[in-house]
Each structure stands twice: as structure tokens, then as C-alpha cells.
Amino acid sequence: MGTTQLESVPEPKYWHLRTMLSEALDSEFSVGEILPNERDLAARFGVARATLRQALEQLELEGRLQRRRGVGTTVAPPRVGVAVGPRQHAWPGTGDDGWRPADCLAAVPPAAVAEALGTGRDEPVHTVRRSRVTHGRPVAAELLYIPSASVPDLTAIDAPSGAARARAVLRELQRLELEHRENAVELGSAGAEDAKELDRLPGAPVLVVTTRYLAGGRTAALSVATYRADTCRLTFGDSGDMEIHHGPETRAS
Amino acid sequence: MGTTQLESVPEPKYWHLRTMLSEALDSEFSVGEILPNERDLAARFGVARATLRQALEQLELEGRLQRRRGVGTTVAPPRVGVAVGPRQHAWPGTGDDGWRPADCLAAVPPAAVAEALGTGRDEPVHTVRRSRVTHGRPVAAELLYIPSASVPDLTAIDAPSGAARARAVLRELQRLELEHRENAVELGSAGAEDAKELDRLPGAPVLVVTTRYLAGGRTAALSVATYRADTCRLTFGDSGDMEIHHGPETRAS
DNA sequence: TAGTGGTCTAGACCACTGA
DNA sequence: CAGTGGTCTAGACCACTAG
Numbered sequence: 092m093g094t095t096q097l098e099s100v101p102e103p104k105y106w107h108l109r110t111m112l113s114e115a116l117d118s119e120f121s122v123g124e125i126l127p128n129e130r131d132l133a134a135r136f137g138v139a140r141a142t143l144r145q146a147l148e149q150l151e152l153e154g155r156l157q158r159r160r161g162v163g164t165t166v167a168p169p170r171v172g173v174a175v176g177p178r179q180h181a182w183p184g185t186g187d188d189g190w191r192p193a194d195c196l197a198a199v200p201p202a203a204v205a206e207a208l209g210t211g212r213d214e215p216v217h218t219v220r221r222s223r224v225t226h227g228r229p230v231a232a233e234l235l236y237i238p239s240a241s242v243p244d245l246t247a248i249d250a251p252s253g254a255a256r257a258r259a260v261l262r263e264l265q266r267l268e269l270e271h272r273e274n275a276v277e278l279g280s281a282g283a284e285d286a287k288e289l290d291r292l293p294g295a296p297v298l299v300v301t302t303r304y305l306a307g308g309r310t311a312a313l314s315v316a317t318y319r320a321d322t323c324r325l326t327f328g329d330s331g332d333m334e335i336h337h338g339p340e341t342r343a344s
Numbered sequence: 345m346g347t348t349q350l351e352s353v354p355e356p357k358y359w360h361l362r363t364m365l366s367e368a369l370d371s372e373f374s375v376g377e378i379l380p381n382e383r384d385l386a387a388r389f390g391v392a393r394a395t396l397r398q399a400l401e402q403l404e405l406e407g408r409l410q411r412r413r414g415v416g417t418t419v420a421p422p423r424v425g426v427a428v429g430p431r432q433h434a435w436p437g438t439g440d441d442g443w444r445p446a447d448c449l450a451a452v453p454p455a456a457v458a459e460a461l462g463t464g465r466d467e468p469v470h471t472v473r474r475s476r477v478t479h480g481r482p483v484a485a486e487l488l489y490i491p492s493a494s495v496p497d498l499t500a501i502d503a504p505s506g507a508a509r510a511r512a513v514l515r516e517l518q519r520l521e522l523e524h525r526e527n528a529v530e531l532g533s534a535g536a537e538d539a540k541e542l543d544r545l546p547g548a549p550v551l552v553v554t555t556r557y558l559a560g561g562r563t564a565a566l567s568v569a570t571y572r573a574d575t576c577r578l579t580f581g582d583s584g585d586m587e588i589h590h591g592p593e594t595r596a597s
Numbered sequence: 598t599a600g601t602g603g604t605c606t607a608g609a610c611c612a613c614t615g616a
Numbered sequence: 617c618a619g620t621g622g623t624c625t626a627g628a629c630c631a632c633t634a635g
Binding site: 103106109149152153154170172176271272273274275276277278279280293294296298320321323324325326327328 | 356359362402405406407423425429524525526527528529530531532533546547549551573574576577578579580581
């Protein structure tokens with residue numbers, strides 16, 4: 092029978108909104124431009140503010156928009172390509188890769204990290220905090236866990252604490268011969284500390300890159316780095332920048 | 345002075361909720377268990393349902409929960425480690441890597457893809473659709489763009505369309521000598537088609553992996569694969585599974 | 598059909614920014 | 617200070633699933 096079964100799947104309003112805004116962004120706005128405020132936009136489209144916000148959240152997730160409290164909503168620039176493990180056989184802190192050591196202290200790592208490192212449950216390890224800056228913007232915050240066994244010659248006198256200490260630990264680490272690096276990427280949400288460092292609110296989506304540094308058959312160091320998911324595109328395998336479609340969500344409905 | 349300036353940053357309710365639920369998940373629930381429904385949970389914590397939902401959304405984003413309409417909210421298993429580019433010098437469709445070719449048609453690719461391939465603006469390319477299954481669950485949907493120049497000997501007679509056609513295209517592609525693969529990962533949201541394929545709702549968060557296959561100094565093929573961000577952890581650099589902390593958001597507040 | 602999560606509303610108040 | 621986005625509420629209805 093001619094059952095015109097279309098319209099059987101009514102599109103949610105926020106999704107339709109997202110599509111319309113996305114097209115408007117492509118055709119009528121340029122990078123950095125400020126959008127009308129949420130209340131006006133909601134009124135213009137005849138929806139509640141919460142619904143409008145749902146659409147904006149999508150677009151922010153996709154890196155199309157940037158929202159700042161007290162300021163407004165602006166059109167985001169294309170995502171920055173960030174090289175992860177540009178030289179697969181290099182220790183952290185080698186060369187000028189954009190990482191800036193911030194601090195270092197001895198602390199007991201999370202249980203899962205301790206297990207990966209093969210250290211005891213209550214054994215403190217060197218914990219280096221670093222942050223990464225690209226184009227003047229903070230893009231990543233990292234915690235590097237380094238067991239004492241990986242830097243046996245490190246003396247407490249070298250540098251008691253702070254950034255200097257962090258650099259000393261990395262310098263010692265580089266004396267080992269690196270065999271291999273293993274990376275994993277997953278989605279996470281920024282904790283309070285990371286959020287502050289990345290200039291975002293708690294819960295902001297981040298790409299969590301876990302890197303295991305193998306030397307002498309052991310895991311000599313382990314890094315957990317959180318990248319801003321809204322502004323970053325992580326690139327693997329040396330060569331830096333592919334410029335493919337700034338907005339994912341390729342196939343339309 | 346003893347300015348007890350704590351409490352100067354009141355934590356949002358939904359964030360506090362998220363933390364409490366997360367701890368409860370660790371200690372009082374096991375994988376697969378069903379949580380109380382949202383209305384009950386909201387009442388139990390004395391918040392509006394929308395606020396409770398905000399917390400659940402966070403946990404789902406982190407891969408801790410799984411929600412299904414009409415069914416309920418369950419505790420999610422740890423994320424699946426999915427190898428991306430396990431053999432850096434292999435074409436797609438080589439060996440049994442979990443990818444299943446679904447379809448193939450000739451279509452004009454998005455402008456950004458055409459540019460990367462170096463094809464004309466209105467030139468159709470072979471567009472292969474594949475889906476990837478791990479542990480019986482769909483984890484990724486892919487579109488593979490292959491210019492005709494990369495498979496010059498392909499005849500229309502080989503296989504007119506469908507999965508057979510897709511396999512024929514991949515077989516032809518493998519005759520070229522692969523020089524290099526470049527990967528990029530970014531956050532995106534599932535379009536309508538991908539969402540259906542991944543058994544998710546439109547707008548669900550996905551990890552978009554863009555792979556460029558280089559042969560003969562050209563981009564011989566380009567793949568855009570979307571992985572379920574809630575259930576997948578992408579691993580790079582051969583070796584498969586690192587088992588580091590199932591829930592990101594390491595540093596607590 | 599009963600119960601679940603998904604969508605949507607209209608309103609309120611808060612935290613932050615910049616003039 | 618006025619204006620922005622961020623949080624929260626209480627309620628309604630819809631779409632889906634399973635018994």
C-alpha cells in the first residue's frame with residue numbers, strides 16, 4: 092500500500108537547530124565573529140533557551156563554536172593539528188616540542204598507574220606536571236609518572252622541587268635507552284585542576300592520551316595527557332598537518 | 345589572616361553528583377548492573393531530574409554508564425582497546441582486522457576530501473562503506489574514498505555494486521605499494537547514518553579518525569572512520585592493549 | 598500497557614566579564 | 617554596572633522497550 096511512512100522519525104528540534112546553525116555558520120559568519128546571545132537566538136528560532144543551548148553544545152563539541160561566560164559565543168577557528176609522539180623514539184622533554192615542565196613532586200600514583208609501572212601499591216614515584224602550549228593557547232595538561240628505578244642517579248640536592256626539579260628528572264630519564272612508545276586515546280572529561288589549566292570549565296570534554304615509555308623491557312615512565320577536545324586534532328605518525336574537513340559529522344541526515 | 349576562603353568556589357550540584365555517583369559505581373555496583381531510574385535517583389538526591397541527567401551524561405561520556413531508552417541505565421564495562429593502524433604499512437582490507445565491507449558506490453566526495461585526494465571538484469570517486477565489529481559489538485563506521493586513478497584496472501563488470509564491489513575495489517587497491525599512513529584523531533558527533541550504524545542516537549560523541557594512505561607520492565586513498573567514543577579506547581603503535589585507568593578524570597577536585 | 602530514557606518548556610537565579 | 621553564558625527547577629509530553 093502507499094503507506095507514505097516518511098515523517099515516521101521526526102527529527103529532534105535541537106538537532107534540526109544544530110543543522111541550521113551549522114549552515115549559517117558556514118555561509119554567514121566568519122571566524123571570531125560574535126553570535127547573538129542565547130536568549131535572542133532562542134526567541135528568533137521560537138524555542139526555549141535550553142533547547143537552543145543543546146544545539147550550541149553540539150556545535151561547541153564539534154569545535155565550531157566557542158562560548159565564554161560573561162563574554163558571548165564566537166565562531167571558533169579550525170582545530171589545531173597537534174602532533175602526538177612526533178618522534179616515536181624520543182623521551183619526553185627532548186627538544187622543543189611545546190611542553191613546558193611546571194612542577195615535580197613525589198606522590199603515590201593511582202592504583203592503575205602503579206600497576207602499569209610495576210611499583211608497589213604505596214610506593215611514591217616522581218610525578219612531573221607539564222603543560223603544552225601551541226599558538227599561544229594552552230592545549231594540554233600532563234602528568235608524567237616516573238618510578239625512582241628509572242632515574243637511579245637523581246639526587247635530592249639537584250633541585251629540591253618545582254620546574255627545575257622537573258627538568259632534572261627528565262634529564263636523568265633521557266639517559267636510558269628508549270625502546271618503544273605506546274599510545275592510547277580516549278574521551279574523558281576535565282577534572283577541576285586540568286580544567287583550570289586548560290582554561291575550561293570542569294567536565295569539559297578532553298582527549299586523554301596515555302603513553303607508555305618502554306626501556307629495558309620495563310615501563311620506564313607513563314604519561315597521562317589531557318588535550319582540549321574542542322580545539323585540538325591529534326596527529327599521529329610524524330608528518331604534521333592534514334587539513335581535512337574542519338567539522339566532523341560528515342554524512343548529513 | 346585566618347581568612348577561611350574555602351567555599352569560595354561552590355561546586356556545581358551536577359558535578360558533585362557526578363563524583364558521588366562515580367564513587368558509588370566503584371564500590372557498590374558491578375558491570376552490567378541496572379541503576380534505579382532517573383526519577384527515583386533525582387528524588388533520592390533531592391535534585392531536579394535535569395540536574396541528575398547532567399551528571400549521568402558526564403558519566404556516560406566517560407564510559408562509566410550506558411543508557412538505553414525504554415530499558416534503563418546500566419554500569420558499562422571497561423572500554424574496549426581498539427587498534428588503529430596495527431600494521432602501519434598495510435592497506436585497508438588486508439587480513440582480518442575486524443572491518444567488514446558493506447557497500448560501494450561512486451559519488452562526489454565532500455570538498456575537503458576531494459582536495460586532499462587531488463581530484464576535481466565534481467569528480468566522483470569510489471566510496472566504500474565499512475563497519476567494524478569487536479566482541480560482537482559495532483564500534484566504528486567508515487567511509488573510504490578511493491579515486492579512480494588508484495584502481496585503474498578495475499572494471500565495472502567485476503562486481504556491479506554492494507559488498508562484492510567493495511571487496512573488489514580494496515583488492516585492486518592492494519596492488520599499489522603503500523608508502524605511508526597518516527592518522528589524525530578528533531572529537532565529533534555522530535550523524536544520522538553513523539548513529540544508526542553504531543546503535544546510538546544522533547549527536548552521540550565519536551572519535552573521528554582520518555587516515556591518509558600515501559602511495560607513489562600521492563594520496564591514494566582517504567578514510568574517515570567514526571568510533572564510538574563511549575565504548576572505545578584507540579591504541580596506536582602496534583601493541584594492542586594497555587589497561588590504564590578505565591575512568592579518565594584522574595585528578596579529583 | 599507500564600516503565601524507561603529523550604525532548605522540551607518557561608522561568609529563576611548565579612558567576613563572570615568588560616565598560 | 618549591564619549583559620553574557622552557566623546552573624537549576626518543576627513540570628509536561630514523546631519514543632522506545634519489554635512483558
